Amino acid sequence: ETAVFQTPNYHVTQVGNEVSFNCKQTLGHDTMYWYKQDSKKLLKIMFSYNNKQLIVNETVPRRFSPQSSDKAHLNLRIKSVEPEDSAVYLCASSAGTGVDTQYFGPGTRLLVL
Amino acid sequence: SQLAEENPWALSVHEGESVTVNCSYKTSITALQWYRQKSGEGPAQLILIRSNEREKRNGRLRATLDTSSQSSSLSITATRCEDTAVYFCATDSSGSWQLIFGSGTQLTVMP
Secondary structure, three states: OOOEEEEOOEEEEOOOOOEEEEEEEOOOOOEEEEEEEOOOOOEEEEEEEEOOEEEEOOOOOOOEEEEEEEOOEEEEEEOOOOHHHOEEEEEEEEOOOOOOOOEEOOOEEEEEO | OOOEEEEOOEEEEEOOOOEEEEEEEOOOEEEEEEEEEOOOOOOEEEEEEEOOOOEEEEOOEEEEEEOOOOEEEEEEOOOOHHHOEEEEEEEEEOOOOOEEEOOOEEEEEEO
């Protein structure tokens, strides 16, 4: 049963464009995350957002920014995409942080031409 | 470098066989989680085993944890084709906000 929803499923764009991905969770969780998964299936945390506190992985380029209207929504914006941004972007949520179980959405696949 | 790592990188078995995936990690942890990711889907948790537990079961799945050797294993008995997926272990570095995923083991179950 899906409780973390992501749109779009797939997006193709040109280098330099801006893209935005949406994520919504219906679990009532307090924390949401964005991960990047590369072609080798490696999962890297990008952001964690909890009670309006944003924690950023220091390796994430500045062109990436999360946007949240409430605790059920966490969108991801990428200004001026680059070829290395091609990946699957996964949104997740959890009740708390750290050890709590994370529930993932199906992902948004981005292809930058 | 990865704080958690599964091995082997890939496995193939036939339906009905048992299989074990191993995980090694590098930090003290509060708990270790096993996730499964099927093609086209996000990861889904299978088992969470806390640092004071040695074994946890969930149906056909059995996870073990050895904090002295910083290792864990996930065993699947009576495998089915639908068990085909990438299996990840994930750890929290004690006190950290992050859940760190290993690089995953691709399991293929053949008819």
